[in-house]
Amino acid sequence: MAPILRLSTPQLARCARQSLTTLLRPTSTHRASRLPRTTAKATLSASNSRFYSSQPPPQQPPQDDKTPEKHGRTKPKSRAAPASKSAGSKDTTPPAKDEPAEQNLRPLSPGWVRLNEDQFKAIEEMFKSMPPSQQQLASRIIAQSKVTGVPEELITLLNKKMTSGLGIMDTMTIMRTVTKLAQEMANYEMEQQGKRREGSQDVDSTKSGEQEKVDSQQQAKEQTPEDQQKQQASPGEEQPQNQSQGQNPFSGQNPFSGQQNKNKTPPPPRGFDVSDMITWAVGTIMLYPFYKMLFPGSESREITWQELRKNFLDKGLVEKLVVVNGRVRVELNRDATRDMYPDSVANNPTFTYYFSIGSVDAFERKLDDAQNELGIPSSERIPVSYASEGMWTSMLVAFGPTLLLFGLLAWASRRASGMGGGGGANGMFGFGKSKAKMFNHENAVKVKFKDVAGMDEAKVEIMEFVSFLRTPERFQRLGAKIPRGAILSGPPGTGKTLLAKATAGESQVPFYSVSGSEFVEMFVGVGASRVRDLFANARKNAPCIIFIDEIDAVGRSRSEGGGFRGGGNDEREATLNQILTEMDGFNTSEQVVVLAGTNRPDVLDAALMRPGRFDRHIHIDRPTMKGRQEIFKVHLQKIKTDEDVEYLTGRLSALTPGFAGADIANAVNEAALVAARANATSVEMIHFEQAIERVVGGLERKSLVLSPEEKRTVAYHEAGHAICGWFFRWADPLLKVSIIPRGQGALGYAQYLPASDAYLMNTNQLMDRMAMTLGGRVSEELHFPTVTTGASDDFKKVTRMATTMVTQWGMSEKLGPLHFQNDENQIQKPFAESTAQTIDAEVRRIVDEAYKQCKDLLSARKKEIGIVAEELLRKEMLTRDDMVRLLGPREWPEKEEFAKYFVGKGPTPPFPTESTDSPTEPQPAIYEKAGGIEKK
Numbered sequence: 001m002a003p004i005l006r007l008s009t010p011q012l013a014r015c016a017r018q019s020l021t022t023l024l025r026p027t028s029t030h031r032a033s034r035l036p037r038t039t040a041k042a043t044l045s046a047s048n049s050r051f052y053s054s055q056p057p058p059q060q061p062p063q064d065d066k067t068p069e070k071h072g073r074t075k076p077k078s079r080a081a082p083a084s085k086s087a088g089s090k091d092t093t094p095p096a097k098d099e100p101a102e103q104n105l106r107p108l109s110p111g112w113v114r115l116n117e118d119q120f121k122a123i124e125e126m127f128k129s130m131p132p133s134q135q136q137l138a139s140r141i142i143a144q145s146k147v148t149g150v151p152e153e154l155i156t157l158l159n160k161k162m163t164s165g166l167g168i169m170d171t172m173t174i175m176r177t178v179t180k181l182a183q184e185m186a187n188y189e190m191e192q193q194g195k196r197r198e199g200s201q202d203v204d205s206t207k208s209g210e211q212e213k214v215d216s217q218q219q220a221k222e223q224t225p226e227d228q229q230k231q232q233a234s235p236g237e238e239q240p241q242n243q244s245q246g247q248n249p250f251s252g253q254n255p256f257s258g259q260q261n262k263n264k265t266p267p268p269p270r271g272f273d274v275s276d277m278i279t280w281a282v283g284t285i286m287l288y289p290f291y292k293m294l295f296p297g298s299e300s301r302e303i304t305w306q307e308l309r310k311n312f313l314d315k316g317l318v319e320k321l322v323v324v325n326g327r328v329r330v331e332l333n334r335d336a337t338r339d340m341y342p343d344s345v346a347n348n349p350t351f352t353y354y355f356s357i358g359s360v361d362a363f364e365r366k367l368d369d370a371q372n373e374l375g376i377p378s379s380e381r382i383p384v385s386y387a388s389e390g391m392w393t394s395m396l397v398a399f400g401p402t403l404l405l406f407g408l409l410a411w412a413s414r415r416a417s418g419m420g421g422g423g424g425a426n427g428m429f430g431f432g433k434s435k436a437k438m439f440n441h442e443n444a445v446k447v448k449f450k451d452v453a454g455m456d457e458a459k460v461e462i463m464e465f466v467s468f469l470r471t472p473e474r475f476q477r478l479g480a481k482i483p484r485g486a487i488l489s490g491p492p493g494t495g496k497t498l499l500a501k502a503t504a505g506e507s508q509v510p511f512y513s514v515s516g517s518e519f520v521e522m523f524v525g526v527g528a529s530r531v532r533d534l535f536a537n538a539r540k541n542a543p544c545i546i547f548i549d550e551i552d553a554v555g556r557s558r559s560e561g562g563g564f565r566g567g568g569n570d571e572r573e574a575t576l577n578q579i580l581t582e583m584d585g586f587n588t589s590e591q592v593v594v595l596a597g598t599n600r601p602d603v604l605d606a607a608l609m610r611p612g613r614f615d616r617h618i619h620i621d622r623p624t625m626k627g628r629q630e631i632f633k634v635h636l637q638k639i640k641t642d643e644d645v646e647y648l649t650g651r652l653s654a655l656t657p658g659f660a661g662a663d664i665a666n667a668v669n670e671a672a673l674v675a676a677r678a679n680a681t682s683v684e685m686i687h688f689e690q691a692i693e694r695v696v697g698g699l700e701r702k703s704l705v706l707s708p709e710e711k712r713t714v715a716y717h718e719a720g721h722a723i724c725g726w727f728f729r730w731a732d733p734l735l736k737v738s739i740i741p742r743g744q745g746a747l748g749y750a751q752y753l754p755a756s757d758a759y760l761m762n763t764n765q766l767m768d769r770m771a772m773t774l775g776g777r778v779s780e781e782l783h784f785p786t787v788t789t790g791a792s793d794d795f796k797k798v799t800r801m802a803t804t805m806v807t808q809w810g811m812s813e814k815l816g817p818l819h820f821q822n823d824e825n826q827i828q829k830p831f832a833e834s835t836a837q838t839i840d841a842e843v844r845r846i847v848d849e850a851y852k853q854c855k856d857l858l859s860a861r862k863k864e865i866g867i868v869a870e871e872l873l874r875k876e877m878l879t880r881d882d883m884v885r886l887l888g889p890r891e892w893p894e895k896e897e898f899a900k901y902f903v904g905k906g907p908t909p910p911f912p913t914e915s916t917d918s919p920t921e922p923q924p925a926i927y928e929k930a931g932g933i934e935k936k
């Protein structure tokens with residue numbers, strides 16, 4: 001076993017690989033490649049067995065009392081005689097080279113015994129079923145066990161094997177026994193090595209170099225010719241001797257050899273535990289035959305009934321038949337079989353034949369018939385026994401999947417229980433781990449306040465958090481409590497996340513970003529666990545900012561409404577409770593600021609909003625004209641344009657009322673794409689305008705071809721809108737009229753520029769807007785014998801506007817200053833039937849008034865409608881300048897900002913925004929929407 005000690009780690013690894021390959025390669029007698037999966041451990045261990053087979057074993061301790069003296073060595077201390085002896089051949093024949101002399105036997109450890117000759121033979125028989133490459137090594141290990149003895153359990157196992165056979169439960173004992181054996185052998189080997197080193201050092205210190213030379217010459221002389229031959233034939237076996245003399249071929253690598261042997265306690269090679277390795281290797285070798293005993297299936301062969309009869313039954317070789325789970329194992333009379341078939345594998349004691357049967361009855365009948373035919377008297381009939389061998393295997397097959405499932409669940413619940421108290425980092429399959437992304441100011445959070453435009457008030461509010469995170473002592477000194485967090489609310493895309501990021505960027509602290517919906521899972525408790533994990537991480541990295549986007553996903557009011565209607569939602573509630581708890585859990589010195597974003601602050605739970613949690617409520621609205629201009633400036637920095645930035649941004653912001661920051665970013669990017677498509681060298685005004693038109697109105701639908709009549713109707717319809725917009729005093733300024741189909745269902749459109757920053761509208765403006773919206777239908781009535789479906793969307797807008805005037809804006813004298821909220825989710829109207837009737841009547845009255853106003857105007861301007869419509873049919877699109885050319889300048893003064901950017905400026909002011917039902921949210925103009933109407 002010594003050679004293993006001299007191998008370097010890479011060599012060991014190589015050996016292990018070879019060994020594994022060898023073991024898995026099928027041999028003629030042994031189908032290793034079909035080893036069951038249960039052998040995995042043995043196979044792994046077997047990989048080490050090649051250390052032994054690839055390297056010759058060490059020379060055994062001297063077999064003769066005189067040898068050490070003869071060689072001029074220090075004689076090893078004599079050991080106590082063992083209780084039982086092994087080779088009985090010791091007295092009669094010289095011991096085999098691997099067999100130790102009795103006086104060199106290691107004293108037996110408690111619970112250890114020595115094997116007798118029969119037992120050795122039995123083991124050797126078993127080793128015969130091993131691949132030949134390993135047999136040699138296995139027998140060396142047997143020899144070694146003669147020195148060390150074997151654990152008593154091994155004898156018990158052997159006896160059991162010979163009498164009743166081993167069961168699956170014995171595997172544990174085997175493994176334990178083998179481990180013990182391997183450990184003992186390794187210890188023994190280490191002792192031997194130590195002694196050899198000590199011996200050689202003693203000799204070195206006492207002998208002069210000359211004396212050594214003489215000794216070695218004498219030693220050579222005194223060696224018998226057989227000894228010399230042996231040495232030549234097996235130089236490897238000389239290695240221990242050479243090693244002690246510093247001639248080990250591995251001396252360059254091995255700390256045990258050569259010069260290094262002079263160190264009293266040579267360090268073992270790094271990262272390699274010799275005794276472990278030996279344990280593995282010996283364990284593998286020993287375990288393998290035992291495994292074979294337990295699972296002999298791989299050394300059996302299926303035969304047919306006819307073969308059985310012809311080869312064994314008729315020849316009287318069958319000793320017993322054992323019926324096991326639908327198969328019959330044939331137990332042969334080995335001696336008789338050996339005489340008849342001397343070269344057959346059937347002589348191998350572990351080899352069995354078996355055959356399959358349909359039913360036990362049929363088999364018994366067949367056997368009886370065969371024996372009758374052969375004339376076997378009933379007293380000598382072949383015994384048939386019934387065993388339930390393989391029960392474990394079949395049980396494993398039957399219950400395996402269930403057990404696996406239970407195991408998996410047990411494992412999962414153990415992991416899940418880990419998330420309970422300790423912060424929940426892992427949770428079930430890691431579910432409890434927070435999904436928050438952490439951005440670090442050094443690499444990711446590069447956003448600064450200068451990148452966030454058009455929300456000065458919000459910035460001022462949030463700036464306080466920055467100062468707190470940067471200089472907390474300034475606040476703490478005066479006893480001020482630091483705000484825990486802020487809710488940023490506002491329409492989508494208005495820059496809530498951006499502002500939170502900028503706060504982190506300015507304060508130069510880590511930023512955890514997570515969406516409220518990421519807390520919600522199908523497992524109750526996971527959300528809460530994630531919240532715990534998030535806050536635990538944040539505390540570790542304080543000072544830092546946590547940003548929970550879309551907090552309404554978890555923070556909805558628990559009392560009523562939202563997802564809690566109809567029975568509640570435990571998971572969401574648990575998550576919310578955890579957020580509340582965590583926010584309470586901060587002490588005031590903890591520099592963790594929680595910001596949350598939502599589009600629906602109205603649905604949030606009151607507990608979230610109370611002071612001490614989200615102390616601040618910062619509302620971020622869509623930007624004003626000035627705000628848009630600033631946002632355009634921020635985003636224009638990223639693209640190449642030669643336009644005058646001041647004028648460009650002013651005009652673009654005038655063109656984009658109602659745009660949020662995200663829309664502006666999108667429009668700018670779209671403009672760059674349009675310019676790139678046109679191979680332009682820089683992005684020009686026209687590209688921006690096209691981009692905005694595209695963002696608002698949708699793509700041009702060139703594939704939609706209208707018939708000439710349809711086109712004509714569309715042109716007159718749009719001309720009606722345009723004339724209203726031109727002649728009504730309070731109408732929004734007209735920008736463009738087009739009959740090019742765009743987006744979804746719009747066959748044409750008129751664009752107006754609503755007073756972008758007008759947050760109030762009076763009755764005059766509303767009436768003009770409604771009249772203008774009805775302009776399309778009225779024009780159709782005036783110019784065609786029949787009307788079309790194209791005005792449905794206009795009617796919808798008008799009705800909605802009139803209803804809002806009556807029910808919410810108090811613009812009906814009959815109903816007075818009352819607000820009637822008609823909740824569509826409620827079955828009953830919150831007002832009396834008579835009130836409902838009054839509302840209906842008032843809505844009708846207002847729409848009728850608007851209709852009359854429109855009809856009066858268009859009837860008077862029928863000629864102008866014709867002019868515009870015909871021009872529209874020719875050019876498909878008219879700009880404001882075209883309108884001035886056709887109709888003369890507009891009678892009413894234009895608003896200042898409109899005049900600044902559009903009156904007499906650029907040739908193609910584009911852009912959609914027609915009428916809208918809300919004074920604060922201008923909508924893009926669409927001539928006709930789908931909704932069952934294909935085209936006009």
Ligand SMILES: Nc1ncnc2c1ncn2[C@@H]1O[C@H](COP(=O)(O)OP(=O)(O)OP(=O)(O)O)[C@@H](O)[C@H]1O
Pocket residue numbers: 451452453454455490491492493494495496497498499549550597598599631634660661662663665
């Ligand atoms: N005020 C602004 N200044 C500059 N860019 C802005 C501004 N507002 C929005 N943007 C642009 O819009 C993008 C999206 O904004 P952000 O994600 O912050 O919107 P949000 O309000 O959080 O939206 P949501 O409510 O849908 O989560 C930003 O990445 C930025 O490019």
